[in-house]
Amino acid sequence: MSKDALSALLKIHRFDLFKSMHQANLKQLKEPHLVQLFDRFATYNGSNPYKAPGILNVIPWLEHGFGTFFPKGGMRQIPIALEQAAKKLGVQFHTNCLVKEILHDKKGANGLLVQMQSEGDQTFQADVVVSNSDVYYTYENLLPNVPTPKRIKTQERSGSAVVFYWGIARSFPELHLHNIFFSNDYKKEFETLFTEKQLPEDPTVYVNVSSKLEKSDAPESCENWFVMINAPSHESQDWRNSISQLRARVIKILGDRLQVNLEKLIATERIWSPPDIQRDTMSFKGALYGTSSNSQLAAFLRHPNFSNQLEHLYFCGGSVHPGGGIPLALLSAKITSEIITDHEAE
Secondary structure, eight states: OOHHHHHHHHHHTTTTTTSBHHHHHHHHHOSHHHHHHHHGGGGGGTOOTTTSBGGGGHHHHHHHHHOOOOOTTOTTHHHHHHHHHHHHTTOOOOOSOEEEEEEEETTEEEEEEEEETTTEEEEEEOSOEEEOSOHHHIIIIIOTTSOOOHHHHHSOBOOEEEEEEEEESSOOTTOOSEEEEOOSOHHHHHHHHHTSOSOOSSOOEEEEOGGGTOGGGSOTTOEEEEEEEEEOOOSSOOHHHHHHHHHHHHHHHHHHHHTSOGGGGEEEEEEEOHHHHHHHHOOGGGOTTSBOOOSTTHHHHSOOSBOSSSTTEEEOSTTSTTOSSHHHHHHHHHHHHHHHHHHHHO
């Protein structure tokens, strides 16, 4: 970003530093539906627009100003491309293996204890260890003799999601790649999510149909729907009943809007919920973005990309600096690599 663009950006948002995203949008936009649309961008990092700082309104500014990209072949092409680039540099991958412990001594991190797929436990020596697992999981499960920083235990978690993966036996020309069906009371929705820690009765429903751009993602005359509803982090809620009720509400919302019997069009289904996310990704409480950004200082309180307790131990990914989401997770890896280069050269 050029200095002129950065100066203009800071000028636009100079009065937003002490306002919430909603307050800043309300002041600038006024029209309720437009305010709700721009408040939506708080969910890009699992936060509440009524609490998250107004400076996060740079998100729509960047998205609308610079545009977005859709990789040919889908989002999975990003990790595939990274893997191919790493292999060209001689990197070896061990998949379907469980890291059981980060090994260390007084000089710092020096290896891993790994449960191999069919060979039992194996030790790997290393000059540097980088964890891209959730930072809470890393401390609590992989560093048994290292105290977990108090801040990590007490920081508010980001929001999570309930996702319905539906194969739809029909095409809908009226739908696009991205579709948002807003709730009637946005403030109540976020109060339910972050204060009551429950699924909203009137949820905002996001529907992504990647086959609109990548035709091979669905059979001819059919569509693949990624239906996501904001959810609280996993706090031992009664997910089975609440998700069953949510599913019925979502089918009614979309069916009424599209004027179809949606239930009959669902040919295949998979459901992913906060406890599933916690189990599958080892993200603490199933939080999609680690900690929330529901305070003015949240960005400055994220865990850094290095350990203050162990030399040669580094972190990257959505639960540490600079935050969650694919662009920031990739940026986190870049930042970590630069820090390693600086630290290990000393």
